[in-house]
Amino acid sequence: xxxxxxxxxxxxxxxxxxxxxxxxxxxxxxxxxxxxxxxxxxxxxxxxxxxxxxxxxxxxxxxxxxxxxxxxxxxxxxxxxxxxxxxxxxxxxxxxxxxxxxxxxxxxxxxxxxxxxxxxxxxxxxxxxxxxxxxxxxxxxxxxxxxxxxxxxxxxxxxxxxxxxxxxxxxxxxxxxxxxxxxxxxxxxxxxxxxxxxxxxxxxxxxxxxxxxxxxxxxxxxxxxxxxxxxxxxxxxxxxxxxxxxxxxxxxxxxxxxxxxxxxxxxxxxxxxxxxxxxxxxxxxx
Numbered sequence: 211x212x213x214x215x216x217x218x219x220x221x222x223x224x225x226x227x228x229x230x231x232x233x234x235x236x237x238x239x240x241x242x243x244x245x246x247x248x249x250x251x252x253x254x255x256x257x258x259x260x261x262x263x264x265x266x267x268x269x270x271x272x273x274x275x276x277x278x279x280x281x282x283x284x285x286x287x288x289x290x291x292x293x294x295x296x297x298x299x300x301x302x303x304x305x306x307x308x309x310x311x312x313x314x315x316x317x318x319x320x321x322x323x324x325x326x327x328x329x330x331x332x333x334x335x336x337x338x339x340x341x342x343x344x345x346x347x348x349x350x351x352x353x354x355x356x357x358x359x360x361x362x363x364x365x366x367x368x369x370x371x372x373x374x375x376x377x378x379x380x381x382x383x384x385x386x387x388x389x390x391x392x393x394x395x396x397x398x399x400x401x402x403x404x405x406x407x408x409x410x411x412x413x414x415x416x417x418x419x420x421x422x423x424x425x426x427x428x429x430x431x432x433x434x435x436x437x438x439x440x441x442x443x444x445x446x447x448x449x450x451x452x453x454x455x456x457x458x459x460x461x462x463x464x465x466x467x468x469x470x471x472x473x474x475x476x477x478x479x480x481x482x483x484x485x486x487x488x489x490x491x492x493x494x495x496x
Contacts (some may be wrong), residue, residue: 213486214386215241215257219248219351219371221460223394227466228327230264230392230450231257237483243318243386245377247370250392251321251350252296256320259312259339262451266472268305274446274463290356290461297344299304312339322370322377323349326359326414329423331374332367353460354424355409360440361482373423377466378447388488391438399435401428448486450478 217227227250236238238490253265258282272278277299301307303383312319319336336343341474341485342362349360349367359366374380403425404410405443423430442449458471483489 211388212243213241213385214341214381214384214389215244216376216381216389216391217244217246217250217377218392219369219396220268221249222392222458222462222468223456223471224249224253225266225269225458225471226394226452226456226475228253229394229472232262232266233476233479233483235260239489241317241385243320243381243430245320245322245381246350247322247375247377248351249349251370252423255312255319255336255339255347258315258317259308260315260397264305266468268300269431269467270468272300273465273468279461283475284356288352288358291351295347297348301343307339313397321350322374323367324373324420324423326366326368326417326420329373329419331370331377333380345385351408355413357407372427375431376438378434378438390448390450390489394456396452396454398437401431403428410423448482450482454479
């Protein structure tokens with residue numbers, strides 16, 4: 211049995227994911243592999259470094275800090291999430307990132323980014339939690355229109371959610387046969403067409419394949435949600451998701467709102483642990 215975890219993105223909706231994975235770590239639940247998209251990558255990486263509460267803690271503490279995110283960062287740097295603060299000062303000075311545990315943990319950890327030239331997803335396997343791995347996490351979470359594309363080996367990348375929002379099929383192809391999905395939207399949520407296509411066409415006019423991916427993202431996303439629902443109904447995978455829309459701003463600053471969504475994720479994971487057998491089995495326990 212190969213257990214896998216899939217973590218959807220969604221900016222501060224990712225606090226729901228943080229609550230869920232903290233419960234797993236507190237209960238000694240391990241996975242053989244995990245994949246994170248966008249916030250699912252930047253927050254979910256703490257599962258591999260075994261740092262309970264870290265992403266929740268720093269989002270509460272620095273959520274209103276202009277150095278972290280917001281319009282001032284966008285104006286000054288071109289990134290709504292300040293790259294230097296997020297990927298240098300925060301993990302290596304303010305709330306220390308345990309790269310040694312990340313490297314030593316045998317769990318496979320993948321992040322997803324979108325190639326601007328092809329419009330296709332690229333899956334990077336993180337190994338040591340430093341250097342290139344951090345750059346890939348940044349790429350996975352770099353929201354279009356409000357972030358610079360991230361250059362890696364001569365190619366440009368943006369948010370992985372554009373091309374593969376909930377990569378269950380990727381994990382299946384990797385041989386994971388017992389998969390848990392953490393979604394950040396309700397079961398019957400349906401994504402609508404991109405309403406800002408004129409802006410995308412102005413900003414990314416040199417990347418026609420990427421524009422196609424943006425324009426058709428709603429179709430890809432809704433197909434993935436339907437695939438997950440069907441497999442869930444057949445008992446072929448497990449899903450944790452909010453019962454109702456989380457209604458949290460992507461740029462949320464209020465610590466109480468961040469805690470509210472985090473606690474929803476905790477309660478959803480605690481409920482699943484009580485109900486499910488394979489998740490509590492020896493195969494995934496420490």
